[in-house]
Each structure stands twice: as C-alpha cells, then as structure tokens.
Amino acid sequence: MIRMTSRRSDALSRERIVDATIEILDAAGEDGLTLRAVTAHLATGRGAIYHHVANKDELLAAAADGVLAGLAGDGDPRESIRALALGIFDAIDRHPWVGAQLSRDPFQPAVRRIWTGIGASLHRLGLTGKARSDAGSALVNYVLGAAAQHASGARQAPDDAARRAYLDALAADWAEQDDDPLARESAALLREHDDRAQFLAGVDIFLAGISSLN
Amino acid sequence: MIRMTSRRSDALSRERIVDATIEILDAAGEDGLTLRAVTAHLATGRGAIYHHVANKDELLAAAADGVLAGLAGDGDPRESIRALALGIFDAIDRHPWVGAQLSRDPFQPAVRRIWTGIGASLHRLGLTGKARSDAGSALVNYVLGAAAQHASGARQAPDDAARRAYLDALAADWAEQDDDPLARESAALLREHDDRAQFLAGVDIFLAGISSLN
DNA sequence: GACACGTTTGGACCGGCGGTCCAATACTCG
DNA sequence: CGAGTATTGGACCGCCGGTCCAAACGTGTC
Numbered sequence: 001m002i003r004m005t006s007r008r009s010d011a012l013s014r015e016r017i018v019d020a021t022i023e024i025l026d027a028a029g030e031d032g033l034t035l036r037a038v039t040a041h042l043a044t045g046r047g048a049i050y051h052h053v054a055n056k057d058e059l060l061a062a063a064a065d066g067v068l069a070g071l072a073g074d075g076d077p078r079e080s081i082r083a084l085a086l087g088i089f090d091a092i093d094r095h096p097w098v099g100a101q102l103s104r105d106p107f108q109p110a111v112r113r114i115w116t117g118i119g120a121s122l123h124r125l126g127l128t129g130k131a132r133s134d135a136g137s138a139l140v141n142y143v144l145g146a147a148a149q150h151a152s153g154a155r156q157a158p159d160d161a162a163r164r165a166y167l168d169a170l171a172a173d174w175a176e177q178d179d180d181p182l183a184r185e186s187a188a189l190l191r192e193h194d195d196r197a198q199f200l201a202g203v204d205i206f207l208a209g210i211s212s213l214n
Numbered sequence: 215m216i217r218m219t220s221r222r223s224d225a226l227s228r229e230r231i232v233d234a235t236i237e238i239l240d241a242a243g244e245d246g247l248t249l250r251a252v253t254a255h256l257a258t259g260r261g262a263i264y265h266h267v268a269n270k271d272e273l274l275a276a277a278a279d280g281v282l283a284g285l286a287g288d289g290d291p292r293e294s295i296r297a298l299a300l301g302i303f304d305a306i307d308r309h310p311w312v313g314a315q316l317s318r319d320p321f322q323p324a325v326r327r328i329w330t331g332i333g334a335s336l337h338r339l340g341l342t343g344k345a346r347s348d349a350g351s352a353l354v355n356y357v358l359g360a361a362a363q364h365a366s367g368a369r370q371a372p373d374d375a376a377r378r379a380y381l382d383a384l385a386a387d388w389a390e391q392d393d394d395p396l397a398r399e400s401a402a403l404l405r406e407h408d409d410r411a412q413f414l415a416g417v418d419i420f421l422a423g424i425s426s427l428n
Numbered sequence: 429g430a431c432a433c434g435t436t437t438g439g440a441c442c443g444g445c446g447g448t449c450c451a452a453t454a455c456t457c458g
Numbered sequence: 459c460g461a462g463t464a465t466t467g468g469a470c471c472g473c474c475g476g477t478c479c480a481a482a483c484g485t486g487t488c
Contacts, residue, residue, distance in 0.1 A: 012436080012437085034473085034474065035474085035475065036474080039438085044438065045437060045438020045439050046438070046439075046475090046476085047437070047438055047439070047440095047476090047477080047478075048436070050476080050477085051435085051436065051437085055475080055476075056475065056476090100318070103314065103317045103362040103363070103366065104314070104366055105366055105370050106367045106370070107367070107370055107377075107380045112380075112383070112384060112387070115387075116384070116387040116388070119384075119387070123388070130415075133407060133412070134412055134415040134416065137360075137407075137412050137413075137415070138356065138416035138419045140363075141356055141359040141360035141416060142355055142359055142416075143359070144359040144362070144363060145317070145354075145355040145356055145357070145358040145360065145362065146352075146355035146359065147359075148317040148358070148359065149317070149354075152317065152319055152320055153320045153321070156319050156320070156321055162321065163321075166321045166326075169326070170326060170329055170333075173330040173333070174330070174333045174337070193347060193351075198347070198348055198351050199351075201348040201351075201352065202351055202352030202355060202356075204427075205348070205349065205352045205420060205424060205427060206352070206356075206419060206423055207423070208422070208423040208426045209418075209420055209421070209423030209426070210419055210423075212422045212423070212425070226465080226466085248444085248445065248446085249445085249446065249447085250444085250445075250446090253467085259466060259467020259468050260446090260447085260467070260468075261448080261449075261450090261465095261466070261467055261468070261469095262465070262466050262467060264447075264448085265465065265466085269446080269447075270446065270447090
C-alpha cells in the first residue's frame with residue numbers, strides 16, 4: 001500500500017518551504033536567500049528540506065511560479081495582453097527577485113505560464129502559424145526583458161542619486177548626437193519617466209506592430 | 215611626479231585580467247568563472263588582481279562590455295537598428311554568459327552602450343521626446359530580454375531532447391485552447407523555429423509598431 | 429498495548445567560494 | 459648603489475550549497 005500522508009503531525013511540506021522562501025526573498029532579496037536562512041526560518045535542520053525540494057534552483061523556480069500564479073486575462077485580447085503584462089510588472093515591483101529569476105531559465109514553469117497566457121490572447125486576436133509564434137516571442141521577450149531591467153534597476157539604485165547620475169550620462173550621450181534642443185528634451189525625459197507607464201507604452205508599440213503586419 | 219608606468223616588466227593589467235576572464239567564461243561558462251580560475255590562468259596569486267579590479271561583479275561587467283565593444287551602425291536607421299540587434303544576438307550566441315550579465319544591472323557600461331546606439335538610430339528616424347524614450351525603452355528591453363532567454367536556453371538545453379519536450383508541452387498548452395488545426399500548426403512551429411530569424415522578426419514587429427504610431 | 433519497521437528529521441561534515449591581509453618581492457629614482 | 463614604494467601571492471576567514479547518517483517519530487500489525 002502506498003502511503004501518501006505524512007508520518008508526522010508538524011510535517012514539513014513543499015508548500016511551507018516555498019512560502020518561507022518567498023518571505024525570505026521579499027525581506028532580504030536574492031542575495032539573502034540561503035538554504036540556511038530557509039531552514040532557520042522553518043526551525044528545522046538543513047538536511048530536512050532535501051526530502052521535499054531538489055536544490056536551491058528548484059526552490060527559486062517554485063517561488064517565482066508561486067508569485068505569478070494568479071495571472072490571467074479574458075475578454076478583449078489586446079486588453080487581456082495589457083492586463084497580463086501589467087500583472088507581471090506589478091508582481092515584479094512587489095517581488096524584485098522574480099525579475100532576475102525569469103531570465104534565468106526559459107523552461108521554468110513561471111515562464112511557461114507567461115507564454116501560455118500570451119499565446120491564448122494572440123490566438124483570440126486571430127493570429128496563427130508563424131505570425132503567432134513570432135508575435136508571441138516578441139511580446140514574451142519584451143515583457144521578460146523589461147521585467148528584468150526594472151527589477152535589477154530597483155535593486156541597484158534604490159536611492160535616486162546613482163540613478164539620476166546614470167540617466168544624466170545617458171542623456172549627455174544622446175544629446176551629443178547633435179545640438180537639437182528637441183534631442184536634449186527627449187534625453188531629459190529619461191530622467192523623469194515613470195517605469196510603469198513606459199512599460200505599458202512598449203506593450204502598445206508591439207501590439208501596434210502586430211496589427212500593422214497582420 | 216605621478217608615476218603611471220608599472221614597476222614590473224611582466225606586470226598584470228586590467229586588460230590582461232579581463233581577457234583571461236573572457237577566455238574562462240567562454241570555455242567554462244558563468245559557473246566556471248571563479249577568481250581562483252582567473253588567477254590560476256594568469257599564473258599569479260589571488261590577492262594580486264584586487265589592485266586592478268574591485269570585485270567579481272566589476273570583472274563580469276567589464277568582460278561583457280569588452281565583448282560588445284565593436285558594435286555600431288550607420289546609414290539607414292532601420293537597417294542600422296537591425297544590424298545592431300543582430301550584432302548583439304550573434305555576440306551572445308558566441309558568448310552566452312553575456313545574456314545573463316546584461317540583465318543583471320541596467321547601469322553597467324555594456325547596457326549603456328546599447329542604449330546609446332539605439333537612441334542614435336531612433337533620433338535619425340526622426341523620433342523625439344516621449345516617443346523616442348518610449349521606443350528606445352521598448353527596443354532595448356526586447357533585445358535584452360530575447361538575448362537573456364536565448365542565452366539561458368542554450369545553456370539549459372544544449373541537447374535538443376529537453377528543449378523538444380518543453381516545446382511539445384507548450385504546443386499542447388496552446389492547442390488546448392481549441393481544436394483548430396491551425397492553432398496546432400502554430401504551436402508545432404515553435405518546435406522548429408530558428409531563434410535568430412525569430413529574433414529579427416521581433417525587431418521588425420517593433421519597427422512596424424514605431425511607424426504606425428508615428 | 430507493545431513492538432517492529434519505514435519515513436522524516438537535523439546537525440556534523442565537506443570542498444569550494446569571494447574577499448582580506450600582509451610579509452616578501454621587484455622595480456624605479458635619487 | 460641604496461632607499462623607498464607599488465605590486466605580488468599565498469595564508470587565512472567566514473560563509474555557502476550539498477551530502478550523509480544516527481536518532482526521533484508515527485503507523486500498522488499482532
């Protein structure tokens with residue numbers, strides 16, 4: 001007879017371990033996640049968790065999938081793509097470590113979740129064949145790229161000082177191309193932009209490109 | 215008097231260290247890069263390199279910037295954007311570790327190089343103000359996202375077996391949406407696609423989106 | 429009710445990592 | 459040629475992920 005139930009009342013479980021992992025990542029960031037911290041948080045020994053999780057990579061992938069679990073979108077396909085993309089962006093804003101994790105492995109559950117959601121919306125848009133896989137690839141890669149950049153930006157420059165210095169330098173690079181005041185203006189805009197709005201503008205550029213190629 | 219020359223004939227230099235780093239990364243991948251490996255490759259002790267490089271992160275950033283150093287594009291702006299994007303893609307194909315590195319920190323020199331190049335082309339396309347920074351952000355994020363996914367895909371599934379299994383599963387997800395044979399076809403296409411061509415198709419979707427919004 | 433047996437636990441242990449430190453070295457300049 | 463300094467390289471530190479196994483624990487049996 002196969003026994004599925006635990007043999008202890010205070011049993012560890014994969015779910016409890018993943019929840020603890022998410023808490024630690026949120027509190028201490030990716031560098032703060034150590035298996036020692038996880039086991040300490042669970043008040044157990046380090047050998048115990050290897051009965052439930054293969055290694056640290058699997059733990060990270062499971063945590064990322066947990067954070068993105070609730071995402072979905074119905075109704076108008078364009079709106080549903082926007083909603084999905086914003087859902088990912090906001091989740092990463094709350095849990096910046098997810099941004100880096102999504103770039104780490106294209107074959108992990110969380111990334112597959114994104115592909116599936118975007119693929120379904122594109123299908124409802126009427127795309128098939130190469131057009132659908134090209135459009136899906138473009139959108140998924142844009143979303144994942146923007147997510148990773150936004151997340152690591154937030155991690156690297158939580159204070160605005162370094163961020164402003166960098167954007168000033170970039171603005172100078174751009175302005176150097178010529179002396180057009182308009183060029184300087186667009187460079188200066190980089191300093192003031194709202195990441196979330198800019199992210200959505202990017203989604204709209206891709207949606208417009210998909211429509212015009214169709 | 216300020217002494218700029220080295221005091222030894224066989225002097226270590228930042229350039230020699232970065233070159234050794236690139237060689238090790240190409241040969242052994244990101245996990246194979248240890249400061250111990252670098253110093254062994256240079257036949258020196260581990261303390262020596264800290265006079266030339268602050269830490270491992272700086273070494274990685276310098277290595278990535280070295281690989282992307284030669285990129286540029288003149289002439290027709292659209293062609294120059296395609297050439298720049300393909301140049302990045304091909305560089306990452308040769309040096310997969312660059313893909314992950316670019317996602318790690320938006321403020322590193324290599325990423326700024328990409329921003330500058332794309333910004334210049336968009337300027338020649340006649341974009342200014344918000345349109346230019348939105349378009350730049352979208353394109354940079356797409357390129358970096360695709361680069362990271364392509365690179366880690368190559369790293370995770372160098373044999374085709376796991377890759378095909380994953381794409382089959384994704385195809386099943388997509389096909390599940392309905393029983394349309396066309397839907398199945400587009401899912402099946404995922405299995406056979408050429409990453410490089412699909413990457414370029416994404417750039418073209420973006421360029422079409424820019425034109426139609428303009 | 430007790431006992432035997434498979435499952436789960438947790439802490440000791442391992443090799444290897446990034447980074448620091450400082451005596452010894454190898455050079456340049458006066 | 460000697461003084462003084464920039465550079466070197468190996469010992470050392472604390473910490474990491476992962477392995478291992480004796481002890482603790484529940485369950486099912488008799």
